[in-house]
Amino acid sequence: MARGNGESNLTNVLLSWSSGKDSAWTLHLLRRQPDVQVVALVTTFNSAADRVAMHAVRRSLVEAQAARAGLPLWAVELPWPCSNADYEQQMRALCERARTEAITAVAFGDLFLQDIRDYRVRQLQGTGLEPLFPLWHIPTRQLGHDMVSAGVRAKITCLDPGKLAKAFAGREYDLALLQDLPAEVDPCGENGEFHTFVYDAPVFSRPIEVRTGEVVERDGFIFADLVPA
Numbered sequence: 001m002a003r004g005n006g007e008s009n010l011t012n013v014l015l016s017w018s019s020g021k022d023s024a025w026t027l028h029l030l031r032r033q034p035d036v037q038v039v040a041l042v043t044t045f046n047s048a049a050d051r052v053a054m055h056a057v058r059r060s061l062v063e064a065q066a067a068r069a070g071l072p073l074w075a076v077e078l079p080w081p082c083s084n085a086d087y088e089q090q091m092r093a094l095c096e097r098a099r100t101e102a103i104t105a106v107a108f109g110d111l112f113l114q115d116i117r118d119y120r121v122r123q124l125q126g127t128g129l130e131p132l133f134p135l136w137h138i139p140t141r142q143l144g145h146d147m148v149s150a151g152v153r154a155k156i157t158c159l160d161p162g163k164l165a166k167a168f169a170g171r172e173y174d175l176a177l178l179q180d181l182p183a184e185v186d187p188c189g190e191n192g193e194f195h196t197f198v199y200d201a202p203v204f205s206r207p208i209e210v211r212t213g214e215v216v217e218r219d220g221f222i223f224a225d226l227v228p229a
Helices: 021-030 059-070 084-100 116-125 140-149 176-178
Strands: 011-016 036-046 071-079 105-107 130-131 155-158 194-200 208-217 222-229
Touching: 011 021, 021 036, 021 194, 036 059, 036 084, 036 130, 059 071, 059 208, 071 084, 084 208, 130 176, 140 176
Parallel strands: 011 036, 011 105, 036 071, 105 130
Antiparallel strands: 155 194, 155 222, 208 222
8 A cells, every 4th residue: 555755654545525324434444544544535516506416415514524523624516517527627636636735545435336446446547546445345234234333323315216215315324224225225325225424423523413304306316405403
């Protein structure tokens, strides 16, 4: 693993932060590695909506997550609509910033989708940044139980109604939910069935108080708006 340019022997890591449970667990695992230092979280925002791209979580809630994790938040501002060229231009700028700040690796919370992993590896080729996948191939049912048992608290903020019933929007990600998910739905939602927002985790100094607001259907997805309590 490549090392940072500082005096220490630490690897400086930028963590891709979706605001969901897998990101929080990735941070938890990285912080248990003595030779790794996570130095910032990076989140892509839909600038028009001022929310996390895809998850549609309010920016203020992601800022609260970063504050409780004790890390700076690097916001990547995406236009809406956003072309692939726009996205990749923003990613190039992000990589350049990371290198100027002595970061040598970028970590992702991907679980088993090989095409997504391959895309991330291609994105980082030639940048001097090493891709890390701390959760890769952990069995997702085991992973879900481990996260809940360790104190990860999250709510479903977005789901695909073609894969999961609307009634799951806003539900707590807990052992009861893992029991209730249909057999064909991945326990961690890795196939895009659902996305979560983490309001408490071992990596947070204190919980984020949220309540479930309006549930709406938009662009073929169901969104549960989480509101600061």
